[in-house]
Amino acid sequence: MKKKLSVLLCMLLVLTLLAACGEKQPAPAAGGEEPAAEEFEPVKFRLAHVVNENDSFHTAAVKFKELVEERTEGKVEIEIHPNATLGDERTLLEGMQMGTVDMGVITNGPIANFVPEVAVFELPFLFSNREEVYGVLDGDVGQEILGKMENVNLKGLAFAERGFRNLTNSKKAVTTPDDMKGLRIRVMENPVYIDTFQALGANTVPMAWTETLTALQQGTIDGQENPVVVIHSFKLDETQKHLSLSRHSYSPATIMMSLNAFNKLPVDIQEIMETSAQEAAVYVRGVNTEEEEVLLQELKDRGMEVTEVDVAAFQAAVQSVYEKYRGQYGEYMDKIQAQLNK
Template identity: 75%
Template sequence: MNKKLMVLLCMLLTVSLLAACGQQEPAVSSGDEDVEFEGVKFKLAHVVNEDDSFHTSAVKFKELVEERSEGKIEIEIHPNGTLGDERTLLEGMQIGTIDMGVITNGPIANFVPEVAAFELPFLFANHQEAYEVLDGEIGKEILKRMEDVNLKGLAYGERGFRNLTNSRRAVTTPGDMNGLRIRVMENPVYIDTFQALGANTVPMAWAETLTALQQGTIDGQENPVVVIHSFKLDENQNHLSLSRHSYAPATIMMSLKEFNNLPQDMQQIIQEAAQEAAEHARAVNAAGEELQLQELVERGMEITEVDIEAFQEAVESVYEKYEDQYGAYIERIQQQLNR
């Protein structure tokens, strides 16, 4: 090979190498749809048993996400508080050690105070009023606020309308509450509500409550019918008063960090599946409540209605106390419901 040809080949090779070095690998980001998503496995935790509506939400959510992501997102459900109580789960989601959860509204209020507005006593007259607000502008606004504390609120499932149980006597008026030791969630609105009704409030986590009821260190508690039924509270609670004093959502949520790490198409799947799972749990609750009440009666529980107007009058002080904190939300909710 002559010298001129060799020089020409060397020059061509040098140019090719320089061009190759100038090419950069495409940037990889969580929202880049051009990057192949290899998949992820999430742990979803809640604190109640498999008969509860929380688990109904979780199972439906898992099914929808896994199907629509074609198996790229797997969800492993951990019920019964095996990964911790609700405060522990919320703190875990904040730092990314817990991926997902279905969490009662009450404990969330310790992180995002605005959610407690939904649980002011007798705010909603029925389920449809609650759904209209939660699925509308106000509900979405408060879900968005959860991002300020590194949580991703996805949708409002259902805890339901809460009712009072106790082991001592039938309660039909606020006066019947005097002296009863009632467990409430560790949430100021619930504490103030039951103090206004005359009870001795005992704030505690749910896992501790079951033991306290069995040992008789508290007289009663308040929860939706599905909880009373699924945890067989009739075994040590003789009286159920259908007070329907508060409607409680149960938020399907996840770590904001983990949500942001997903590509946009997977984020959309997560969002849509959460809303559908929430609506599914609501429907299951509605269909099952009458049967659950009937079974509680058959198992020996005495069920009574309460004087709603007397209860409403007794808790007026709660609205006065929280006027500065939640007054704007209360006004917007009442406007939305045409009151």
């Protein structure tokens, strides 16, 4: 009897072990570290920019925030800090590199000090219209350059828009490069802009935007260059009598974040961040296009004198800029021209 009982117990033990071996064990998380989306703890990110709430940067930031918070069901919350409350754009970029700032909407000019390739987009008179710009930014060239931001611990999410830039000044109407001589013009701290305006005969004053308004009010500089939306939102007509529609360069803006912060997110949340940024970028481009003529008319109504420029004369005057930067940006210049010529 005892022998039969022992045999029966052994059989039960074998069956139990076989059943245990047949059970599927949970697979480890990819890389062993990344949290599953359902286990992701809610997080709050600070997104900063240097302009006011009337500016297109803020429009892009608000749209991005709405899309991300809706699609993550509140797991990602974005807190917007406008008006340079967290620092100028260089400070914000350095903060994102170090992880003290999470996100930003940043003008292309300062980014070029960290990722030189982005400056190719701002070569003078490179683009004739918005359609050309968007095809390049959203195409292979733009996405390749956006990816290069990861080399400096930044994550470029999408190219939004600062827009086509125009010249303003307090002294005289400017229609040809000869009219530029002697004018002290604020430019971004970016070598392409410095070289462009020196080629046009201006005295360039590289300066952060946070300092520019005071300099214009005090008369230490005569003028500056920016898109119509900036000229309007900052009421530059109060210190600048003349607006020249030079459209001398197109300035992208990047919706971006700290690469370290991005890499801590689950893959599905990362995808939401990228698609939401691109949709916010497309949205703000549309808003800018619709509003520009309205804003321009309001500037005229407020007393600003608006003139067209001799584009051919300006283009001829800046050929030295292309010659100087061909060695640095030649590959991308050729790729852009090839796409524009399709």
